[in-house]
């Protein structure tokens with residue numbers, strides 16, 4: 129965002145934003161009171177029998193039953209830092225009844241949430257109520273800003289929304305206390321509520337912003353408060369109209385759309401000038417390079433501390449970002465680290481994690497399919513898998529391939545439902561996919577996605593997260609795994625690495641409890657489960673029928689063993705239908721990705737390039753590795769001096785049919801240059817996917833080719 133966004137009148141103002149650390153002295157130490165910690169820990173006691181439909185047991189592991197309050201000054205004066213842990217005791221929301229506003233309490237406990245027990249992070253925050261939700265008034269002091277680190281899926285959203293909502297309710301209550309008449313007071317309250325924003329929540333992705341706004345709306349159900357959502361990719365006009373109707377008590381936004389409105393819409397700008405509470409969710413992402421400048425600029429439009437309270441929440445807080453975070457908070461802020469003192473892993477111990485280092489890229493697709501098959505067999509009628517890929521292009525290609533292959537390679541076959549989310553999709557299509565996956569009850573669903581789904585997004589009941597290839601850093605790995613095992617439920621993480629990515633585990637994830645699983649072990653485990661199914665399909669599927677998640681569980685093939693055994697051949701035969709040009713696009717995009725993560729790989733650029741060449745030939749059956757000019761390699765930071773090796777082996781798959789480098793026509797405008805991949809056929813040669821075959825037949829039947837062209841292209845436009 130350009131610096132012109134900074135209003136001139138405010139440009140010279142002292143911004144409690146991102147200032148050089150030397151300009152701010154961390155001078156206060158604030159610890160949670162003993163009672164505070166005690167009740168935080170009480171809340172973490174064996175919590176169960178919650179009535180959330182998706183969450184039968186919200187029980188935290190023994191290791192996670194300790195709240196830690198650490199002074200922000202600990203690096204300044206270690207002797208004054210403190211860590212306390214208190215024994216578990218049972219706790220319920222009832223215990224916080226006198227601290228929660230009756231309307232908020234009702235939303236949490238009665239309807240719509242029907243929760244029984246606060247999570248550790250919620251208990252720690254609620255224990256600071258009502259003080260933490262006190263609106264600003266002259267002379268107010270105390271620990272009003274919060275920096276909170278708590279594991280993924282532990283209810284941070286409610287943790288920050290409750291004090292934010294209570295702050296707004298209290299602020300409205302304070303308006304017009306000295307008014308001459310009740311009528312005058314009503315007028316003042318209306319005026320205030322209509323023209324000021326109480327809380328602004330900034331979130332890095334549209335999906336997450338939408339989810340937070342929904343959660344806020346539910347929490348406000350028994351109040352008159354209004355929730356407004358600003359996100360890119362949706363109609364500006366509609367969002368502004370919505371903002372101007374009712375009251376903007378809580379505004380949830382992504383940074384880009386917010387900056388746009390602040391710059392161009394004076395009423396939005398003015399309403400935010402008297403903001404009470406700012407929440408940065410996924411704070412480390414927002415304060416990291418990609419968003420930092422935009423956030424800095426947004427901060428210039430908001431009041432400074434202490435008028436503005438700031439809450440920052442995340443599951444991860446790398447030291448460098450922590451420094452920046454501290455500078456964006458008031459000196460009197462509190463740091464809640466809801467991670468047990470000896471548990472340095474930000475991932476729950478109850479989520480078993482496995483990594484597989486593939487011997488060859490040829491194993492990649494079979495291994496991914498086997499992991500999905502293994503999940504369907506391990507969780508019959510309840511399988512819900514998320515597969516993460518490194519880039520949008522890679523996500524598009526694998527989404528196509530997995531959909532095309534599902535019928536013949538997965539136990540639930542055609543009944544397996546696939547969803548696709550990435551930034552090249554139109555927002556409406558992203559929203560639909562997100563909602564449908566969230567509500568999917570097929571018991572055999574798979575979301576294929578890029579990192580737009582890595583953080584914060586809550587899909588209850590995800591049984592497994594599969595990460596294909598190294599992510600963009602340690603934090604991203606943690607957040608991706610955090611899409612499973614949420615709210616105390618079980619889950620599993622699998623991480624699939626190509627040979628050139630082998631050093632990532634030891635160099636980046638050394639403190640994460642991650643087990644090795646060989647491709648062979650998975651193969652055997654899947655085979656065993658398939659045999660068990662085939663022995664007695666009825667008994668095997670009985671858990672699916674008794675399970676609560678699937679409404680009509682997808683049925684398995686009668687002989688799952690045949691499916692499992694036949695999969696490698698089906699995959700090999702499939703390569704013939706792949707469009708080499710699409711593989712080349714993915715190849716280039718992935719090299720670009722590696723150029724930004726090369727330090728985490730601890731291998732040379734030459735080795736990565738070689739590894740990707742093998743991926744294209746061994747893994748995806750190209751006759752030869754894609755040609756990328758030296759100039760292009762230089763441009764994307766992946767230039768290599770090494771000689772490429774000779775490729776001969778897997779030419780049989782495509783080489784004879786489609787000369788490398790020749791486009792074969794492409795599928796419905798969904799080719800290079802991006803565009804919105806609303807079709808499922810990215811990466812397929814024309815006429816090779818069932819749907820395309822069908823459409824191609826249709827086309828030849830019709831004389832009106834123009835009509836066909838319209839149909840073919842319509843879906844790929846935004």
Ligand SMILES: Nc1ncnc2c1ncn2[C@@H]1O[C@H](COP(=O)(O)OP(=O)(O)OP(=O)(O)O)[C@@H](O)[C@H]1O
Nearest residue numbers: 186245246247280281282283284285443584586615
């Ligand atoms: N006290 C509670 N009891 C039971 N379930 C809860 C409770 N609080 C929140 N949940 C549920 O737990 C799930 C995870 O909550 P939420 O998305 O807020 O987690 P988070 O900590 O923000 O995760 P992430 O770090 O991934 O953003 C949601 O489905 C939410 O409705």
